[in-house]
Amino acid sequence: MPLDHRRVRGPEESQPPELWGTGRKDEEDVEDEAPRDPCALRPLFARAGLLSQAEGSAYLELSGGTKVLCAAWGPREAGEAGGTGGGQLLCEFRRAPFASRGARWRPGTAAEREAEREAAAALREALEPAVRLSRYPRARLAVSALLLQDGGSALAATISAAAMALADAGVEMYDLAVGCALCRSPGPSAPWMLQPGEPEERRAVARLTVALLPALNQVSAVLGGGQGSPPEAWAQALRLAIDGCHRLYPVLRQSLLRAARRCGAATATTTA
Template sequence: MPLDHRRLRGPDESQPPALWAAGAEEDEAGAGEGEAAAPPRDPCALRPLFARAGLLSQAEGSAYVELSGGTKVLCAAWGPREAAEPGGTAAAAAGGRLACEFRRAPFSGRGARPRPGGAAEREAAAALREALEPAVRLARYPRARLAVSALLLQDGGSALAAAVSAASLALADAGVEMYDLAVGCALCRDPGDPAGPWLLQPGEAEERRAAARLTLALLPALNQVSAVLGGGRGGDPEGWGQALRLGLDGCHRLYPVLRQSLLRAARRRDAAHSA
């Protein structure tokens, strides 16, 4: 079997450089000596978000989203292009088709490297497509195919929610007609307190020990939920309803940040054309 010499195979396991930093060792030593723990964070507080559209020249649309705490997602969008199906199908004749891909970089998280194209990546790609399809006007692209690729560079928690926001920005940057931007927001519940508050935009450590998780996508201008993905022991139905209300509020607060990044990308494009 011929070898792919153009691909650099990374190690099966990778660790972030912070593990070897002196500051991390001091923090661990301080915790072992019984020093005062950090105060609990506000469960309704949003992690600072940075978003920028129009980064990649090789793609028709692109976006980069970073959450404070280490989550970094890069998305690219292509299309519309002619569908590969010969003659088209009834569904393709009625509207276009959105193909989504979700990949994790070998160095994106701690522990064993996930297998490329595994069940976790396929599930995330299906959730990404479910969140984006209601936002795209696929009926305006009959017999056409739109493609979105999301690459998780670093997993610091709330990765799927960040991918939804980045992919929506990439589609809008590509000039695809959309009803609205799809904004993603994630929540989780601490297993130590099943009746406690939901945490908005949890970090990687909080997600790892969570008893229940919830990720939702919202079209804020239409006030329409495009996708809900959750599971675990979240308590009674009222607890899940509380999580939905908190997540919707978080999406509305993130919406202006994404819109401003899209406007700045349009201004940069206009300035480049006029120069």
């Protein structure tokens, strides 16, 4: 068989690259050695107005690996199925095949479709109280969320990013819906942890995700479940989540203000 001289021949013997690594420890072991403050929020990066193909968009990233991209469209005519009342809010949630560690998420499976439907329903439940749907009769608003990487607190990050995308699209809203997640590890004295990472969520026996309208101090959604926690513990978790949402609110507002300034500067430059 003739040789292909356009290809570079590899070595006859090779070793796995792990042999030349720096001895990096597993993420769970690192977190066990240096536990963080349960009431501390993870650093957050948010930016609005990234996608030119959408009327509104937002990207949100949490320290630890969670990355979510949201886009919003509307209002558009809902057609005959829209009814005569207020507008409709349609939410879509998709998960990238490479979003989680380990084996890839298999797209198109029944488990995947069910998980995405549940996440989309939770997203709609959290966003509907924030949007003034009565101002858009016989109209339709659409929100699409793509989870690029799941590093923990994915649903809470998606709620915040979707609310930012709607605001960036110019949709009339009562307030931004801010999401905050908590989880509780096994043990009678284990505390609730704000914005848990993926390893912490994997070990948790109870989880809670809260969506809040901070300016109105109104809870728009409470999602969660678990076992081994008395009612007083759930009440404490709700208070912690509300406090976390209030602390995240200024960051999201500043991101929207920066996006509005960029849009205004671009419009002024084009006009000139």
